[in-house]
Amino acid sequence: MKEIYLDNAATSYPKAPGVSEAISFYLSSIGCNVNRGAYKKAYQAEEIVFETRELLCRLFHFDKPEHVIFTKxxxxxxNVIIKGLLKPGDHVxxxxxxxxxxxxxxxxxxxxNLEVTTLECNTEGELSEEQLKLFPSLVKPHTKAVIMTAASNVCGTMLPLKEVGKICREHHIFFIVDSAQTAGFSEIDMNLHxxxxxxxxxxKGLLGPQGIGGFLINESLAAVMDSLIEGGTGSFSELETQPAYLPDKFEAGTLNVPGIFGLNAALKYLFQIGIGTIREQELHLLDLFMLRLLEIPQIRLVGKRDLRKRTSIVSIDLPNHDCSELSYRLYKEYGIMTRSGLHCAPSAHRTLGTFPQGTLRFSFNHFNTDKEALQTIDCVRQSLKLQVLSKSRQPPRSRPPQ
Ligand SMILES: Cc1ncc(COP(=O)(O)O)c(C=O)c1O
Structure with missing residues (x-):
């Protein structure tokens, strides 16, 4: 049985070509720390680390590589941003x-004493124009920031970054974006947004290894943040306080250099293929898949149908079936890997009307094929039939005690 991986929103697989070779090259041929030693191999490693900061700047339209911070x-x-920025009495x-x-x-x-206000999205996970109009009325004198995901990891609906960013700028509040579900899939322009x-x-969409992440931050936000994690940076060793300049202010301790080598290779692959091409291929798969999925009567699509406003996640609600049972059957009988449940986002499920049962989520990568998408549809149909059959064979359940 050939397995089909449709859990790319959790982590992408396969990784970009060249990622494992880059990690292996670092581990077998370089292996040195950065910013600590004055020898050739340390400089080689530093070059790749700096180049990776530059590639991330290019990806997100930013111009300060030293303001790219690596985390795990x-x-x-x-956590570093939220806990470094927000103080008692602030509003977010x-x-x-x-x-x-x-x-x-x-x-x-x-x-x-942090105050948090939630801007409600509609039942498709969308921030509609009416809701956006409401937004300025939520801003208070002590509002420090808006923190928002670029797209829902539950249903794939994208949020209007540009419009929200504009409101934040007009009200002099910081705009902090979680790009977990869109980086590598759609353009994010730090200036424009x-x-x-x-x-x-x-x-995830950046197609690199686990254990490497980060953030890009502008001058004005970095200046008012405290550092959450403090320690050695290889710089200003005579000081027993954290250096104030970037990236060292937020980058204490040894970096995940093998992870950065892997991410470097992944980013080069993304530029070579082009994010536009990746998006087009994934949306093609999504269209093919959703069209057929919606023909299955037991299934309710969660989120938006409109391809222009979503990522390549398809979440379904099964009003008369158990999502986790279907997910289990798809893997056990057909080798199809999906994820069911609440996907670490209970508030999103309350918004979408899928709390507490959760959804079954299929998430694509541009490496998936039409054949895999179509085969998955057949297997879903088949599994639902089996689920109905096995239910009809079970004796009726006695009523639970009131
Ligand atoms: C929208 C969103 N934010 C944050 C995360 C957390 O990602 P990580 O586990 O890489 O920190 C995820 C992971 O699924 C996500 O989908």
Whole structure:
């Protein structure tokens, strides 16, 4: 049985060509730390680390490579930004589609008098024009920032970064974006979208390895943030306080250099293929898949049907079936890997009307084929039939105690 991987929103697989070779080259032929030693191999490693900062600047339309901070993933990036910026008495606005990588650090700060307002999206996960019009009325004198995902990891609906960024700029509040589900799939322009900090993770749409992520941050936001993690940087060793300049202010401790080598290769692949091409291929698969999926009567598509406003995630709700059972059957009987449940975003499910049951999520990569998409549809049909059959054979369930 040939396995089909449709869990790319969790982490992409396969990785970009050249990623494992780059990691292996670093581990077998370089292996040195950066910013610490004055020898050739250390300089070779530093060159790749700096080049990776430049590639990320090119990707996100930013012009300060030294303002690209490496972390281990976007969760760490968001924690560093949220906990470094927000102080007791501050107010922050989020959308109702946020991942727990945003909601958990914010909720933990509520104990320290942080006020959080949620801008509700509609039942397709969208911030409509009417809701956007409401937005300025949520801004208070102590509003410090808006933190928003570029697209929902539950249903793939994209949020209007440019419009939200413009409102933030007009009200002098920081705009912080979680790009986990769109980096490598759609263009994010830090200037055009008025983004002050853009957090990214290397292992999803950027097609790099796990364990490497980061954020790009402008001068004005970096200046008012405290550093969350402090320690050695290889610079100003005589000081027992964290250096104030970037990237060292936010980059204490040894970096994941093998991960950066892998990400470097992945980014070069993305530029070679072109994000536009990747997006086109994924949307083609999505169209093919969704069209047929919607013909299956037991299934309700969650999120937007319109391809222009979504990423290559298809989440479904099965009003009369169990999502996790279908996900299990798809893997056990056909080798198809999907994810079911709440996807670490309970607020998004409440918005979409899929809490607490969750959804079954198929998420594509441009490496998937038409054949895989069509085969998955057949297997879904088949599995749902089996699920109905096995249910009809079960004795009727007695009523639960009231
Ligand atoms: C929108 C969003 N934000 C944050 C994350 C967290 O990513 P990581 O585990 O790489 O930190 C995810 C992961 O699924 C996500 O989808």
């Amino acid at each position: 993933n976007i969760t760490e990036s968001l 606005i989020v959308s109702s589609m946020e991942h727990n990588a945003v909601m958990r650090p914010l909720n933990s700060l509520k104990n320290r 008025h983004i002050d900090a853009l957090a990214f993770t290397g292992h």
